[in-house]
Amino acid sequence: MTGTDTTQIFKDAEADRGYRIKWWASRSAIYGALILWAVICLFPIYWTATTSFKMAPDVMKGNMVPYVDFAPKWKGWESIGLSPKTIGQESTVRAEFLKRFWNSAIVSLTSSALAVALGSLAAYGLSRFSYRFGFMKNSDISFFFLSQLILPPVVLALPFLVLYRELALHDTRIGLILLYTLSVLPIVIWIMKDQFATIPTELEEAALVDGLSIWGAFLTIILPIALPGMVAAFILSLVLTWNEYFFAALLTSTHANTLPVMVASQTGSQGISWWSMAALSFAAILPLIVIGVALERYIIKGMAAGAVK
Structure with a gap:
């Protein structure tokens, strides 16, 4: 060498x-x-x-x-009846907590599911067909939906309060479900429109040639491919509706109160009960953590597919 x-x-x-x-x-x-x-x-x-x-x-x-x-x-x-010492005893506070928990669960899950179902249909239509409503085309309609997020909730407080009292929807779960569905619908449409835009139209054309209808192609071909984006939209809607406080405090009083309202009520003449508020808050966010971990792979697929920007 x-x-x-x-x-x-x-x-x-x-x-x-x-x-x-x-x-x-x-x-x-x-x-x-x-x-x-x-x-x-x-x-x-x-x-x-x-x-x-x-x-x-x-x-x-x-x-x-x-x-x-x-x-x-x-x-x-x-303080909320969930310690090892009090879990086997009768507790008014625990019963109230469980009632609020089920209110939050029913309202959030139902409104998120409705928003994903309706928003997916609207997003599919906007991504596949051309519409004209007066001077508004597809891009204008999409922007109209997205622009609803700019409106501050406090602007809608008085109209919704008067409307719900007239329709006997005040302090009802169905009232919150309808309102929450409308509030997260623009986000779902925005997410799912991007998701459907990444799916080639040739798949539907091939399905139509094979004899499927538009609905058949949508249900059997497009929806399974768009499932990760739908799950991502559902989880985002669930988080937003689960944590919503303003309308829950405004439009409920006794029967349909949710967990955020109960967490915010942990104040008294002696000040804020930080330990009670912390226990309630952790019990409230724990289901979201479990759902997020369980559906993590769908969230990652949805983000990788361009569903969340």
């Missing part, structure tokens, strides 16, 4: 070592940034969960680490 060959081998080894160092440095930077972002996103959930086990002095001092900064207690969960 000549000296030139040895020098070249050393140069190649140095270059390879420099490449590996850069690769590991870039990977470390990327994963470090991702871990930091995950900590930032998950910290509010951690704070809420730990606050439900704190006493008043621990809350005021801002103690954060259980068994290090403070001794965990079941005070927050006792």
Whole structure:
């Protein structure tokens, strides 16, 4: 082996070592940034969960680490009847919590399902057919739906309050379902229109040649392909309707109150019951966490397909 060959081998080894160092440095930077972002996103959930086990002095001092900064207690969960000590006993507060929980579940699931069903039909029509309503074409109709999100909810407060009293929909689940369906419908149409636009029209043309009708092609060919986008739209609608507070507080009083209203009511003459509010909040967000984890693969497919921008 000549000296030139040895020098070249050393140069190649140095270059390879420099490449590996850069690769590991870039990977470390990327994963470090991702871990930091995950900590930032998950910290509010951690704070809420730990606050439900704190006493008043621990809350005021801002103690954060259980068994290090403070001794965990079941005070927050006792206040809503969900602690190990009170779970087997009768509890008026727990019964009220369960009533609000089922109100939220029924209203959110039903309104989200209706919004996805109606929004998917509207989005499919806007992505496949040409319409003209007066001076409005497809793009104008799509923008009209999307522009409804700009309208502040407080503008609709008085009209809806008067209308619901006249129609006997005040303090009813059906009233909230109708309103929530209308409120998230523009988002569903926006998401599903992009989803359907990524599906080639040749699939429907082939289905029509094979003898299927428009509805048959839509139900058997298009919907299975668009399922990830529908799931993503459903979860987004579910989160928005589950957490909605303004109209739930305005249009309900006794029978149809939802969890956000109950969480906001944890105040009294002694101030805010942070432990009770934290326990209620964590119990309220836990179902959304479970649904998000269970349907994660559909959300990723929907985002990869361009359903969520």
